[in-house]
Amino acid sequence: MSETKQPWTQPMPEQQFELMREILDAPSPVGIEGAMTYGVLKPYFESFAPKDWHLHQFKGHAGVVLDTHPGRDDLFKVMIVGHADKIRMQVRSIGEDGKIWINTDSFLPTVLIGHEVKLFSEDPDNPGNYRVIQGGTVEALGAIHFSDPSVRTGDKGIKKEQIYLDLQIHGDNKKQQVENLGVRPGDAILLDRPIRPGFSPNTFYGAYLDNGLGCFVTAEIARLIAEAGGTQQVRVMFAIASYEEIGRFGSRVLAGELEPDVLIGVDVNHDYVAAPGIGDRRMQPLEMGKGFTMSVGAIASEQLNRLIETTAKEHEIPMQRDIVGIDTGTDGMAGVLAAIDCAATSIGFPIRNMHTISEAGNTQDVMAAIYALTYTLQALDGMADPHRQFLDNHPRLDQANSLAHQGSDKPDEEKTYDDH
Structure with missing residues (x-):
């Protein structure tokens, strides 16, 4: 070939x-x-x-x-x-303010913040049937203005317990709004980024x-x-x-x-x-x-x-x-x-x-x-x-052949000789 x-x-x-x-x-x-x-x-x-x-x-x-x-x-x-x-994230609990607190599984918490995800929720009224919720992002601190100074400088990191899913819930009865969607503890969450070609030749990237x-x-x-x-x-x-x-x-x-x-x-x-x-x-x-x-x-x-x-x-x-x-x-x-x-x-x-x-x-x-x-x-x-x-x-290592020093020349190095 x-x-x-x-x-x-x-x-x-x-x-x-x-x-x-x-x-x-x-x-x-x-x-x-x-x-x-x-x-x-x-x-x-x-x-x-x-x-x-x-x-x-x-x-x-x-x-x-x-x-x-x-x-x-x-x-x-x-x-x-x-x-x-x-690897996936899972719903852990739902807060009164509409935050969906999640487990991060095998992700580093810091690599998740700000990314779009899909939440897959089983219909509580029809087990075995799933719905998908898109448009949410994974968050932890909200804004730099609210973070501890040591987090701003990088001296401290993000704890996994701080990670939540933000569905932009607002208004009255925020927790109820989430519960009305049928979101329950254990629901799976996946990062939302299909692969695409990379900048360099023959490369690709995504989740x-x-x-x-x-x-x-x-x-x-x-x-x-x-x-x-x-x-x-x-x-x-x-x-x-x-x-x-x-x-x-x-x-x-x-x-x-x-x-x-x-x-x-x-x-x-x-x-x-x-x-x-x-x-x-x-x-x-x-x-x-x-x-x-x-x-x-x-x-x-x-x-x-x-x-x-x-x-x-x-x-x-x-x-x-x-x-x-x-x-x-x-x-x-x-x-x-x-x-x-x-x-x-x-x-x-x-x-x-x-x-x-x-x-x-x-x-x-x-x-x-x-x-x-x-x-x-x-x-x-x-x-x-x-x-x-x-x-x-x-393999039988007791049958190994003795090996002596092989010198310092590189095997793939082209040798040149003086014609004289």
Whole structure:
């Protein structure tokens, strides 16, 4: 494949970007993920899936799994997992002055102030039916004139207990006005900002890249595999999980139900190079625009990583190694959390401003992940016996070769010699 035709080196096609926007914009707060899974992804899966593929649905959550070989437990099973649930705010109580006091979940309180949101309220008189309220903003202090001097200078911050939703309620019986809308404690609130192209080439920004991007990547891999004629000896399960943001509970259920031999979590990662104020932490230099990331450490399988890295090098797909400690922090942990014997790892793409309304990413990193995993699945499908490959080829550090000093020349440095 010539460089000019490699999708991960080109701008993302507009139609594909619109699909990504639609997936990321679906209102799918933790526990109510059906807008993304059933509203967007299920119809998309059904638009290209061969007739013999099967879409698994579940009783306890709105996750879905597109299965290339339903019932074929004799085949080598690979599960690729993105999670549809978004961090959200929730109504905590309603004040006499019409303020709607809210919980901030996994947001920093200071990143919320002034932003527009959507409040999704279940109809008290018709349970199971939801209404959406738009036009409100998240507030904490009102105006700088009313804030403590230490907050003005930045010496003190905003406490999560100070955060409220302002619906501009005024007049008589302010609390009653809110209650008449049917707003109740527990109602979900989401930031209101769909993604849009960024200023710099191949960038985009908006809310909830975490983790509609992982779902988009999973869906596009499924499409590419379907268009290539499917797989022969590998059963692939394209999973869209729930509950990741509260402890990876949804993906462990999917792993427990379907028992994959390989599990790959797909989730956003951090652009540590651009992250402010962390230079003294000596983080690995992951950077937006430099390719997809692959987790090394924790439960990440060295055999699986070897295959992904080899495949990426073969196709000249840019990849960055992400160092993780005791936990990948993603659905890559689902297998061990479900007590399933599977080789696992986590794949991602560096983004900026995670868990804010202005998360930013690079389309070429996303495309790199899509094609690296697609080619990895095809490489697995080409193995003579994937089961034995993973059973018999665990790394042996006791067989490591001795390595001597290699000098100071840079390997990629062009050497010039004196002709005389």
